[in-house]
Amino acid sequence: MDNLKHSPLEAAHVALGARLVQFAGWNMPVQYTSIMDEHHVVRTKAGIFDISHMGQFLVSGPGCAAWLNRLLTNNVDRLAPGQGQYTLMLNPRGGVIDDMIVYRTGEEDFLLVVNASMIEEDFAWIATHQDEPIILRNESELWAGMAIQGPQTTAVFAAACPGETLPPRNGYATTADGAIICRTGYTGEDGFEFFCPAEAGLACWEKFVTAGAAPCGLGARDTLRLEMGYPLNGSDLSPERSPLEAGLGFFVDLAKPDFIGRETLDRQHAEGTGVRLAAIQSTGKGPPPRAHYPVMTDDGTVVGELCSGVLSPSMMTGIGMAYLPTPLAKPGTPLAIDVRGRQFPAVVVKKPFYKQPARA
Amino acid sequence: MNVPTDLRYNASHEWIRPEGDTITVGVTDHAQAELTDVVFVELPAVGRAVDAGDPTAVVESVKAASDIYAPVSGEVVEVNPAVEADPALVNTDPYGNGWLFKLRVKNAADLDAMLDAAAYEALIG
Structure with a gap:
């Protein structure tokens, strides 16, 4: 054990x-x-x-900003020292290996904070692409x-x-x-x-x-x-799904030079994605939605399954996310969630599910 | 943990209160503490015939859905609407207003196999 x-x-x-x-x-x-x-x-x-389970990688050395920009979807050139950004690391097919936050700690120094479950895999992937002057340290x-x-x-x-x-x-x-x-x-x-x-x-x-x-x-x-509609890697993100399918286009810079996974994203950007991660909220009382429950259109056709689901403690209503055919992922689309063979009405909403009350 | 001596129990953490040929069933204080934050309860249809061990109700916390089993064979004769409206009763009053359903017992001798409070207490350590 x-x-x-x-x-x-x-x-x-x-x-x-x-x-x-x-x-x-x-x-x-x-x-x-x-x-x-x-x-x-x-x-x-x-x-x-x-x-403490999360991973910390240090990346430094001349040219490491440009080097990181080839590995990550967001653009580290937008970061001044002392700033961080949410970003994703993709496989060559444009699927998500991991999502993380990268902080620029100096001109040529970065800190990456990655998911606990992905520390070894992420570091191995990054190390495979290591170029001569780049220094990598796994300090997790x-x-x-x-x-x-x-x-x-x-x-x-x-x-x-x-x-x-x-x-x-x-x-x-x-x-x-x-x-x-x-x-x-x-x-x-x-x-x-x-x-x-x-x-x-x-x-x-x-x-x-x-x-x-x-x-x-x-x-x-x-x-x-x-x-908040924040994805969890392994549930809502996977090597088979791109950040555009996951609705994370804001964290992808298609205007920067080449990066791993880009071809798929360029194509999806031009042609649209076939599926899209939708935020789904229950419209009545019912059991809490949970991962893997089938999602149906209101006529009973199964169109996907929840990748995450829970009873929202703030709103006391069911919330979840599912990859759906893009036309169905539009806010306002009526759906049903199947719980133990019974269907409960739900609707696609805009993220985040929860909006903070105004604070003084 | 509260384990009333006037009730019977089974190993899947239901309590049983026999009254004539019917029993009232709920989940134990130990079970509600393990479940925490009950947010939804699904009860069986009145009239449904169940066999001992059949999943008969569902109690859901934020984290998980847990089946509640029929302790003995019988027929559902009543369910508790209060606990459907306020699932937290399972946490706050598991042996009282948090009861789940009543069964008319098919074979009264089946109840002899249920644990008494001392045996259940030993089970949950």
């Missing part, structure tokens, strides 16, 4: 009585008290997630990671890190004692992701908890990201 990887923060989860589950090869907290409560605390106050084992998310983020940060400054949205900064702060997240709320040396992890976790961030598990992380 013990190929299972352990977060440097695991002792804190055990002490809090968290329910630990295997996720992407890691022993991680799925919840501490309840997914509902943890979800709401992030939407209304501030929560903290262990994200060295860092503890935690995401502090919620409308009270700035207050938590001020209390936990006096004298430090939060970078602006999507920004990157380092602290006096060598930690990394990224103003990014996976919840749709204000927040930051904090990486520090693994051995300092527990003390930092305690510092943020003491400053008012409530521990939240992977369960709430999933409901929060799905309410």
Whole structure:
């Protein structure tokens, strides 16, 4: 059994009585008290997630910006040092290997934060394309990671890190004692992701908890990201689906020089995609939608299946995503979700499912 | 965990309250704690005949859908509309207002195989 990887923060989860589950090869907290409560605390106050399972790659060396632009769909030339962007890494067929955030940490220095399940595969892929002056380092084992998310983020940060400054949205900064702060997240709320040396992890976790961030598990992380329509690789993204099919064209720069997977994307851009990832919301009361439930048109024809689905804790209505024939993926299209042989009405909506209330 | 001594149990975490030839069935306090945050309950049609072990209701949390099994063979004679309207009753009052359905028992002797509170408590450790 013990190929299972352990977060440097695991002792804190055990002490809090968290329910630990295997996720992407890691022993991680799925919840501490309840997914509902943890979800709401992030939407209304501030929560903290262990994200130590995520991978960190450092890329540096002369020409590495142009080199990364050949591997990733977004354009790193748009980043000044201290800025980050969401981007995707594709296979030659234009399918998604992984989605990630790339931060420009210096003129010729970048940090890539990748999905836990893809660390080895991503690094192997990147290394295959390594050119002479490019230096690659997989530092995933060295860092503890935690995401502090919620409308009270700035207050938590001020209390936990006096004298430090939060970078602006999507920004990157380092602290006096060598930690990394990224103003990014996976919840749709204000927040930051904090990486520090693994051995300092527990003390930092305690510092943020003491400053008012409530521990939240992977369960709430999933409901929060799905309410925003953010994809999860392995569920909503796959090597068989392109970012244009996934509705992520905003993160693809077809105007930049060549990159891996581009041919398919150019063709899809010109001709349109046959399928498109649709955001689907239940229109009545019913069981929570879940991954793999069939999706039908309102006359009962099966047209796809959910790749993600959940009862939205913020809206108390079913939400999910499915790849559908493009004409059906248009907001307003009436559909039905099949749950154990019964059909429940639903409709295609515009992402995000959840819109934050106006805040003072 | 609360395990009332006047109820019977089975290993799939349903509780059973016998009254005459019918039993009331719900999920145990231990089960609701494991499920957490019940957000949807699907109940059987009244009149449906079930065999022991048949999936008879579904209790869904944010994370998962769990089948609830008929502890013994019988016929569904009543379901709890309150728990359909407010699924959280399964969490807040599992042995009371969170009950799920009532069965008219086909063979009263089947109930002898159900666990008593001490045996169920031993099972959940």
